[in-house]
Amino acid sequence: MASIDLFEASIFLFCFLVFCYFLNKKTYGYLYIKNALQSYPWNWPVLGMLPAVLVRLNRIDDAISIIEKTNLTFLFKGPWFARMDALITVDPANIHHILTSNFSNYVKGPEFKEIFDIYGDAIFVTDGEIWKNIRMSSQARLNHQGFQNLSMSVITSKIKNVLLPLFSRFSEDGTVVDLQDVFRRFMFDVSLVIVSGSDPQSLSFEMPEVEFAEAFDNAGEAILLRHVIPRFFWKFQRWMRLGQEKKLIEAGATFDRICAKYIDAKREEIRSQGIDHDHDHSNGESDDVLTYFIKLDTSKYEHLDPSNDKFIGEILLSFIFAGRDTTATGFTWFFGLLTKNPNVEAKIRQEINTNLPKERPWSAIDHKEFLNKLVYLHAALYEAMRLYPPIPFERKSPIKSDVLPSGHKIGANSNILIPIYALGRIRSVWGEDAWEFKPERWISETGGLRHEPSSKFLAFNSGPRTCPGRHLAMVTMKTVAVEILQNFDINLVKGHKIEPRPRLALQMNHGLRVTLTKRCSA
Numbered sequence: 001m002a003s004i005d006l007f008e009a010s011i012f013l014f015c016f017l018v019f020c021y022f023l024n025k026k027t028y029g030y031l032y033i034k035n036a037l038q039s040y041p042w043n044w045p046v047l048g049m050l051p052a053v054l055v056r057l058n059r060i061d062d063a064i065s066i067i068e069k070t071n072l073t074f075l076f077k078g079p080w081f082a083r084m085d086a087l088i089t090v091d092p093a094n095i096h097h098i099l100t101s102n103f104s105n106y107v108k109g110p111e112f113k114e115i116f117d118i119y120g121d122a123i124f125v126t127d128g129e130i131w132k133n134i135r136m137s138s139q140a141r142l143n144h145q146g147f148q149n150l151s152m153s154v155i156t157s158k159i160k161n162v163l164l165p166l167f168s169r170f171s172e173d174g175t176v177v178d179l180q181d182v183f184r185r186f187m188f189d190v191s192l193v194i195v196s197g198s199d200p201q202s203l204s205f206e207m208p209e210v211e212f213a214e215a216f217d218n219a220g221e222a223i224l225l226r227h228v229i230p231r232f233f234w235k236f237q238r239w240m241r242l243g244q245e246k247k248l249i250e251a252g253a254t255f256d257r258i259c260a261k262y263i264d265a266k267r268e269e270i271r272s273q274g275i276d277h278d279h280d281h282s283n284g285e286s287d288d289v290l291t292y293f294i295k296l297d298t299s300k301y302e303h304l305d306p307s308n309d310k311f312i313g314e315i316l317l318s319f320i321f322a323g324r325d326t327t328a329t330g331f332t333w334f335f336g337l338l339t340k341n342p343n344v345e346a347k348i349r350q351e352i353n354t355n356l357p358k359e360r361p362w363s364a365i366d367h368k369e370f371l372n373k374l375v376y377l378h379a380a381l382y383e384a385m386r387l388y389p390p391i392p393f394e395r396k397s398p399i400k401s402d403v404l405p406s407g408h409k410i411g412a413n414s415n416i417l418i419p420i421y422a423l424g425r426i427r428s429v430w431g432e433d434a435w436e437f438k439p440e441r442w443i444s445e446t447g448g449l450r451h452e453p454s455s456k457f458l459a460f461n462s463g464p465r466t467c468p469g470r471h472l473a474m475v476t477m478k479t480v481a482v483e484i485l486q487n488f489d490i491n492l493v494k495g496h497k498i499e500p501r502p503r504l505a506l507q508m509n510h511g512l513r514v515t516l517t518k519r520c521s522a
Contacts, residue, residue: 048077050082064422073406073428076417079230086415090423093405096455098396098416100463109397109413115226118219118252120310122318126509133301134315139468145284148472152367154193155476158186159483162203167488169205171516176493178511183331183480184324188213190476193321195289195316196262197269216321218305220504222248227395259313266290289319325505326390327473330459331480333388334381336512337437339492344380345485351376352482371478375449379442381477385459386430387437391423392506394458396446420458421506429456431497489517 048075065076072091078084089095098106115315116125116490118306123134137373141147163186170177185203188210193199202210226234272290287295293315296306305311355373397417403409410416427434428443444450454462460470467473484490492498501509 004170006200011075012236017095023451027509046297047079062400063419064425067422068426069418070427071406073404073408084230084415086417087408087410088417088419089404090404090419090426090429091404091406091422092429092453094408094441095418095423095458095462096453097464098418099394099455099461102402103463103465105399106174106396106416107399110393111231111415112395112397114231116223118223118255119321120314120315120319122321124318124322129303133303135464135468137296137301137304139256140288142468142472147292149288150288151194151472152187152475152479154190155479156367158190158193158203159480162186162189163480164483164487166203166205167484167516168518171488171518172514176513178513179335179490180328180332180508180511183328184213185210186480187324187328187331187476188320191320192325193288194380195319196266197288197290198265211254212258213324214264215251215258216325218244218247219251219255220325222251222377223231224502224504253312255317259316260292261310262316263286263294263309263312266294270294270334290316322467322469323473327476329388329390329505329507330381330385330477332508332512333506334384334477334481335490336498336508337384337387338380339479339514340498343439347439348374348377348473348481349485352486356486367479368475371475372481374478375443375447376439377478378449378474379439381474381481382442382457382459383437383439385433386424386457388500388506389420389424390505391459391461392419392500392502394418394420394461416467418458421500423456423458437463489519491515491517 048488049131067088067090073087073089073094076084076086076088078086108125109127112414113125116122119125121130123131126134163182166182168179169175182203185207189199189201189203192212200210200212202208202213225244234245237243238249252422288311291306293312296304298304298306338348351374355370357370394417396418398410398416399411399412400411401412423429424432433441442450442452454460454466460467460473491514493515496513497510498512499508499509
């Protein structure tokens with residue numbers, strides 16, 4: 001069990017009770033605090049700016065004006081006793097310095113790893129040689145033509161045999177559909193097939209509850225909360241098995257049990273085929289991720305242990321999280337924005353009709369060639385992720401003290417937060433129309449895709465930690481978008497409100513509720 005400093009806990013409990021008193025909406029104090037927090041982060045005695053975060057947690061747009069007023073970088077002051085101070089920056093020069101030019105000095109750090117402890121040594125948690133080995137081995141798998149063929153086969157099969165028939169039935173029945181739920185289920189199934197070779201079939205007309213998927217959701221909520229409350233408080237909750245920490249413990253048990261089932265089944269499958277899994281083999285070019293890592297050549301990646309089920313389980317979890325949560329979030333915001341921008345939707349359909357061959361090319365090579373012609377669709381997807389990045393923030397910690405290009409001095413082991421959601425809406429970075437959904441900003445004068453530095457567009461991270469699966473993610477999103485837009489009209493339910501919900505992946509607060517109409521020309 002985690003040890004708790006009772007003195008610190010007592011101080012926090014007292015401050016928390018005082019804060020709750022002021023949050024009583026019937027008091028004048030609440031109105032005063034609310035008005036103050038809307039204009040600037042209120043630096044309270046003892047509590048610092050934490051109350052501002054808690055009040056604004058579901059209104060993240062409010063923070064944008066604060067960042068713009070402070071020259072894109074400011075110091076967040078947490079409670080005196082909570083070690084929550086952090087430098088917050090959306091300055092592209094600072095971002096480039098942190099994520100690229102001085103990359104070796106900036107790590108996830110032990111505090112970050114502790115917050116994400118349920119994922120162990122997943123690629124997005126680790127640093128150093130372990131991270132390098134996981135990244136190199138992951139890139140080798142993701143970039144292999146055989147694996148890309150496998151991925152494309154899984155994606156197109158799921159679209160043809162499940163997604164489109166499901167949409168047809170919803171259309172015929174006039175059913176109101178939550179596209180966010182549909183896309184999360186679609187990507188969960190696709191990711192698990194690609195990773196393990198097993199299809200959970202969570203996407204169906206019945207929309208069944210899936211324990212594994214629910215565990216990811218509960219883990220994400222608890223981890224987000226760990227970012228905004230003092231460490232000792234969530235440690236105390238974990239010790240007492242209370243609230244979100246209880247759900248996180250239960251999610252961890254679910255992860256362990258289900259991962260063990262998949263790993264055991266895969267090891268048995270490999271043994272039954274008579275394959276020596278201590279070495280990598282050329283005949284495994286189209287292996288799923290689990291098979292590939294179990295057969296990993298340890299001479300190439302000396303810090304990885306494919307015989308260790310814990311390591312294999314962490315690989316499984318990280319690939320599913322990356323495939324399901326981030327890509328599904330990109331889908332959701334893209335289609336949500338199209339419902340509000342019919343002119344953009346019309347341009348995408350025109351581009352598809354102009355470039356779509358008479359017979360669909362389902363091989364990975366030909367399919368990629370066709371998708372590369374859809375420049376405006378690519379631009380619209382990028383624009384959606386600029387405004388609504390799947391992962392809304394990045395966190396780093398310097399090993400040694402440093403001075404950022406903005407002139408801010410930062411101490412060793414301090415916290416740096418990059419709010420990616422805010423970065424996409426900063427006028428001094430993206431222009432006066434930064435808040436507008438405008439795919440044209442990504443189109444060059446010659447009609448090609450305009451390059452923007454990754455220090456401005458962080459949807460796929462930047463520098464050595466750039467997402468190794470970004471190309472697969474874009475191919476997946478383009479393929480799904482083409483098939484849906486060719487076959488269906490999507491209409492937002494009247495009165496349905498689209499707004500972000502703070503999570504590890506930036507979901508829609510109320511889902512994306514729409515009706516579907518079959519297109520006659522399809």
